[in-house]
Amino acid sequence: xxxxxxxxxxxxxxxxxxxxxxxxxxxxxxxxxxxxxxxxxxxxxxxxxxxxxxxxxxxxxxxxxxxxxxxxxxxxxxxxxxxxxxxxxxxxxxxxxxxxxxxxxxxxxxxxxxxxxxxxxxxxxxxxxxxxxxxxxxxxxxxxxxxxxxxxxxxxxxxxxxxxxxxxxxxxxxxxxxxxxxxxxxxxxxxxxxxxxxxxxxxxxxxxxxxxxxxxxxxxxxxxxxxxxxxxxxxxxxxxxxxxxxxxxxxxxxxxxxxxxxxxxxxxxxxxxxxxxxxxxxxxxxxxxxxxxxxxxxxxxxxxxxxxxxxxxxxxxxxxxxxxxxxxxxxxxxxxxxxxxxxxxxxxxxxxxxxxxxxxxxxxxxxxxxxxxxxxxxxxxxxxxxxxxxxxxxxxxxxxxxxxxxxxxxxxxxxxxxxxxxxxxxxxxxxxxxxxxxxxxxxxxxxxxxxxxxxxxxxxxxxxxxxxxxxxxxxxxxxxxxxxxxxxxxxxxxxxxxxxxxxxxxxxxxxxxxxxxxxxxxxxxxxxxxxxxxxxxxxxxxxxxxxxxxxxxxxxxxxxxxxxxxxxxxxxxxxxxxxxxxxxxxxxxxxxxxxxxxxxxxxxxxxxxxxxxxxxxxxxxxxxxxxxxxxxxxxxxxxxxxxxxxxxxxxxxxxxxxxxxxxxxxxxxxxxxxxxxxxxxxxxxxxxxxxxxxxx
Ligand SMILES: Nc1ncnc2c1ncn2[C@@H]1O[C@H](COP(=O)(O)OP(=O)(O)O)[C@@H](O)[C@H]1O
Ligand SMILES: [Mg+2]
Numbered sequence: 001x002x003x004x005x006x007x008x009x010x011x012x013x014x015x016x017x018x019x020x021x022x023x024x025x026x027x028x029x030x031x032x033x034x035x036x037x038x039x040x041x042x043x044x045x046x047x048x049x050x051x052x053x054x055x056x057x058x059x060x061x062x063x064x065x066x067x068x069x070x071x072x073x074x075x076x077x078x079x080x081x082x083x084x085x086x087x088x089x090x091x092x093x094x095x096x097x098x099x100x101x102x103x104x105x106x107x108x109x110x111x112x113x114x115x116x117x118x119x120x121x122x123x124x125x126x127x128x129x130x131x132x133x134x135x136x137x138x139x140x141x142x143x144x145x146x147x148x149x150x151x152x153x154x155x156x157x158x159x160x161x162x163x164x165x166x167x168x169x170x171x172x173x174x175x176x177x178x179x180x181x182x183x184x185x186x187x188x189x190x191x192x193x194x195x196x197x198x199x200x201x202x203x204x205x206x207x208x209x210x211x212x213x214x215x216x217x218x219x220x221x222x223x224x225x226x227x228x229x230x231x232x233x234x235x236x237x238x239x240x241x242x243x244x245x246x247x248x249x250x251x252x253x254x255x256x257x258x259x260x261x262x263x264x265x266x267x268x269x270x271x272x273x274x275x276x277x278x279x280x281x282x283x284x285x286x287x288x289x290x291x292x293x294x295x296x297x298x299x300x301x302x303x304x305x306x307x308x309x310x311x312x313x314x315x316x317x318x319x320x321x322x323x324x325x326x327x328x329x330x331x332x333x334x335x336x337x338x339x340x341x342x343x344x345x346x347x348x349x350x351x352x353x354x355x356x357x358x359x360x361x362x363x364x365x366x367x368x369x370x371x372x373x374x375x376x377x378x379x380x381x382x383x384x385x386x387x388x389x390x391x392x393x394x395x396x397x398x399x400x401x402x403x404x405x406x407x408x409x410x411x412x413x414x415x416x417x418x419x420x421x422x423x424x425x426x427x428x429x430x431x432x433x434x435x436x437x438x439x440x441x442x443x444x445x446x447x448x449x450x451x452x453x454x455x456x457x458x459x460x461x462x463x464x465x466x467x468x469x470x471x472x473x474x475x476x477x478x479x480x481x482x483x484x485x486x487x488x489x490x491x492x493x494x495x496x497x498x499x500x501x502x503x504x505x506x507x508x509x510x511x512x513x514x515x516x517x518x519x520x521x522x523x524x525x526x527x528x529x530x531x532x533x534x535x536x537x538x539x540x541x542x543x544x545x546x547x548x549x550x551x552x553x554x555x556x557x558x559x560x561x562x563x564x565x566x567x568x569x570x571x572x573x574x575x576x577x578x579x580x581x582x583x584x585x586x587x588x589x590x591x592x593x594x595x596x597x598x599x600x601x602x603x604x605x606x607x608x609x610x611x612x613x614x615x616x617x618x619x620x621x622x623x624x625x626x627x628x629x630x631x632x633x634x635x636x637x638x639x640x641x642x643x644x645x646x647x648x649x650x651x652x653x654x655x656x657x658x659x660x661x662x663x664x665x666x667x668x669x670x671x672x673x674x675x676x677x678x679x680x681x682x683x684x685x686x687x688x689x690x691x692x693x694x695x696x
Contacts (some may be wrong), residue, residue: 065087105260140225151199152405165478178295208239376530395487421506446568456534500528530591536679542688594668600651608649640667
């Protein structure tokens with residue numbers, strides 16, 4: 001392993017005063033090594049086996065000074081969420097931010113991670129400003145408070161997918177596997193590696209294990225700075241302790257860990273290196289946990305042996321917050337106390353520049369480097385690890401895997417469609433070609449098309465459940481948004497095809513639709529297209545509106561309007577002119593017209609023959625001989641003879657009567673397919689602009 005480069009010689013940087021990009025850092029690293037090890041056997045870079053390697057600390061120091069963060073409340077009031085907070089963390093250390101709920105812990109973590117705008121104050125890493133830089137983004141990771149994972153994947157699969165998304169393409173599959181294995185060991189998840197994550201309905205790993213998997217997903221690339229917001233909340237004390245133990249191990253491997261914690265147990269406190277206690281956005285203690293008892297007794301509130309020190313401190317703060325003077329006295333006391341303590345100068349941290357430190361860290365295996373020194377990681381961690389095609393493939397694979405574990409969902413959906421189909425079959429059993437039969441055919445088609453669209457409404461939940469996974473992964477540049485949109489569409493296609501065939505096969509012959517096999521084939525196609533456009537529309541709505549209920553209401557309302565304006569309840573020529581545009585944007589119009597054309601476009605089929613024309617009218621009661629007499633008179637004036645077998649209304653006549661004259665059935669098919677594509681594109685834009693993973 002290479003030693004700290006700067007101990008003996010300077011590495012030259014061409015980056016000027018600006019922060020180098022990671023790519024430049026890598027180049028420098030390579031050159032630095034070549035100089036240092038010229039001739040000698042050049043060292044290979046390995047993924048660090050964290051269990052066997054003892055890592056010498058690389059001096060890294062993150063310090064933040066006088067952070068202040070205001071938000072504008074209602075009526076121009078300003079609320080100060082962070083007020084003059086300072087502190088520092090070194091590599092190998094865990095900094096814990098303590099405080100009652102609402103004290104500003106999450107705000108501080110977010111501020112340091114560069115997730116808030118309008119922050120005042122400075123955040124420096126080895127003396128260089130890093131806040132809001134790409135560099136900080138590259139070398140750090142942020143673990144959210146909630147676990148957002150695919151429930152049906154195993155621990156190992158989850159980490160493996162994370163490695164495929166985040167580790168450089170140049171890294172071979174076996175190296176990625178190695179990294180995942182090392183991480184599983186580091187997280188203490190060896191026994192749970194092949195257990196699924198699980199959710200409410202499926203038993204999976206325990207809460208503590210799930211939290212560790214979440215952390216693992218975020219640190220797959222082995223970041224140098226790790227931010228966590230309450231990683232232990234919701235866990236019992238044993239699990240919480242294990243999580244912090246894991247964090248300690250990560251810190252020991254040369255990272256710095258910055259986390260918030262609500263109330264650490266005594267055992268957890270032992271693992272922490274630095275504490276900041278916040279009260280209403282101000283820091284009331286800043287130092288090592290071991291100095292806390294001394295601090296409190298200096299302040300005039302000694303802690304007894306038996307008491308939990310943090311509990312005692314938080315109680316004291318709560319008491320002070322309730323008093324008239326508030327915590328002012330304590331804040332001032334802390335400031336004075338800081339001045340006394342901070343005489344120990346951290347010169348060693350000034351010796352190494354930021355670039356050198358990061359390079360050394362990377363050469364130790366941080367930010368998971370490539371396998372050889374001639375091919376260290378490139379800029380790929382900044383941009384994307386994979387090509388769009390590979391991303392789409394991995395995403396699709398992950399969907400398939402997740403779904404294949406719950407086949408009952410897909411089977412249930414197909415079964416529902418088949419039940420609807422069979423129900424329709426019994427009601428519209430083998431329709432004939434009488435005027436009434438024609439009417440019933442149209443009713444069947446109207447119901448069938450609307451059912452297809454309403455069946456799609458359950459797609460709302462698909463994206464809404466995944467939304468946070470998507471947000472998290474795309475903020476890490478795990479993949480491009482359009483790869484996600486494409487894979488989302490691709491994996492839905494086989495499912496929709498199965499639904500279409502199930503529905504078409506259960507209804508086509510039983511209802512007695514005409515046209516034989518060719519017509520059946522078209523019928524399948526148009527149903528497939530309708531499912532596609534319906535599911536695309538619903539997906540778009542769920543991307544646009546994150547709230548499932550509102551999404552549902554919007555979807556159902558829109559579909560109802562489509563049904564109303566689609567041409568079944570009211571013909572096109574009867575729709576008021578100011579509503580006619582809605583007729584054309586009605587998603588149902590096109591499939592409905594398509595199936596009607598498919599059914600009725602044969603001019604040789606007759607739906608009103610001879611005396612059937614009087615069916616359902618007052619004249620039906622008149623005797624047949626009278627009716628024929630009437631026909632004779634009518635025929636004479638038309639110059640033809642009307643008999644019992646004369647066709648008075650053919651299929652195409654029916655279509656005309658329905659106002660279906662503008663498009664061919666293939667036009668309708670293409671328009672339906674295009675609608676689906678259009679909504680997928682809108683879905684893409686809704687993801688691109690509507691989902692910002694930052695607080696304001
Ligand atoms: N955007 C905001 N506007 C107004 N107040 C906010 C906003 N975000 C957070 N707060 C308030 O700031 C305080 C600190 O929040 P937070 O950092 O989440 O606390 P903690 O994580 O310590 O529980 C809370 O009182 C919260 O209500
Ligand atoms: Mg919080």
